[in-house]
Amino acid sequence: MVTADDTPSIATDDTADPPLRPLPPRAVLLLERVDAPPRLVAHLRAVHDVAAQLVAWVRERCPRLEFDAEAVLFGAATHDIGKARHPAELSGPGARHEAAGRELLLAHGVPAELARFAGTHASWTAPGTGVEDLLVSLADKVWKNKRVPELEDLVVARLAGADGRPAWQWFMELDEALTALGEGADHRLAYQMSHSLTQR
Numbered sequence: 001m002v003t004a005d006d007t008p009s010i011a012t013d014d015t016a017d018p019p020l021r022p023l024p025p026r027a028v029l030l031l032e033r034v035d036a037p038p039r040l041v042a043h044l045r046a047v048h049d050v051a052a053q054l055v056a057w058v059r060e061r062c063p064r065l066e067f068d069a070e071a072v073l074f075g076a077a078t079h080d081i082g083k084a085r086h087p088a089e090l091s092g093p094g095a096r097h098e099a100a101g102r103e104l105l106l107a108h109g110v111p112a113e114l115a116r117f118a119g120t121h122a123s124w125t126a127p128g129t130g131v132e133d134l135l136v137s138l139a140d141k142v143w144k145n146k147r148v149p150e151l152e153d154l155v156v157a158r159l160a161g162a163d164g165r166p167a168w169q170w171f172m173e174l175d176e177a178l179t180a181l182g183e184g185a186d187h188r189l190a191y192q193m194s195h196s197l198t199q200r
Contacts, residue, residue, distance in 0.1 A: 007032045010041040010195060018187040020049040027077035030108055034084040038195035043090075044077050046188040050181055051076035051139035057177050058135070058159070065162035067131040075117030075136040078105060082118055090197055098122060124151050131158050138178075144189055145182035152178070 011031065012022040023031075023045050031041055055069045082101025083089050089097045101118030120126065120133045121140050134155050141148050152174060159170040 007036060007038075007041050010038055011045060015191065018046075018049075018184055018191055020045050020188075020191070021052050023048055023077045024074060027074060030078060030081065030105070030110070031084075033108060034081060034104060035199060036081065036084045037087055037090060037198055039090055039192060039197050040080060040083050040087075042192045042195040044080060046192055047079065047139050047143045048073060048077040050143040050188075051136060053181060054135055054139055054142075054177075061173060061177075062159050062162055065131065065159060067135070071114060071117075071132045072135045072139075074114050075121070075132060076139050078110075078114075079117045079121040079136055079140060081105060087197065095122065124154060129154075134158065142178050142181050143185065145185035147178065147182075 008028055011028040022028075023041075027044070027048075031044070036044075051072055055072055058065060058067070059069070078101070080097060080101065081104055082097030082099070085100045085104065086094060086097045088094065098119045098121070102115050105115035105118055106112065117133065117136050120129065121137050123129075124134055124137045134151065137151055138155055141151065152171075156167050156170045156174055159165075159174070160167040
């Protein structure tokens with residue numbers, strides 16, 4: 001199933017099952033520079049693909065909601081980059097990768113407004129959390145079909161606030177979209193697990 005374990009191949013080669021968008025070139029370069037493990041690159045590609053689908057859905061369903069789509073995509077593509085420094089967190093729990101990822105991105109010249117996602121993807125209730133942070137967090141959950149009501153309620157509130165439709169209506173629409181996205185979770189998980197935890 002896996003033909004190559006090098007970062008550019010995992011990040012950009014065509015995939016059939018599941019079909020995943022390539023990672024942005026800037027993210028690929030960063031992952032190469034930090035010697036990211038193959039499974040991390042595969043994970044970031046899966047989350048990035050789900051984030052791209054969420055961005056497209058929000059743009060279509062709620063065009064009045066202002067957000068930086070490119071920031072969401074970059075954030076999704078790099079949110080766990082700190083696991084290159086804490087590889088045990090690829091297969092087990094841990095949060096050390098969050099601060100480490102932000103520091104790593106900053107050290108490689110990534111502006112703070114983009115490096116932040118490495119630290120905010122697991123803290124969506126923190127003060128100053130923006131729509132972009134919520135969408136990265138949501139993609140990082142729904143890629144594996146994990147539903148987090150508290151996070152989804154925050155997204156619903158932003159959608160309802162942007163166009164004035166009632167929250168219950170947005171809840172139903174978002175629930176339908178996330179259910180559809182979740183249906184591809186088994187294929188995404190299998191894709192991620194087909195890549196090794198360490199560089200060969």
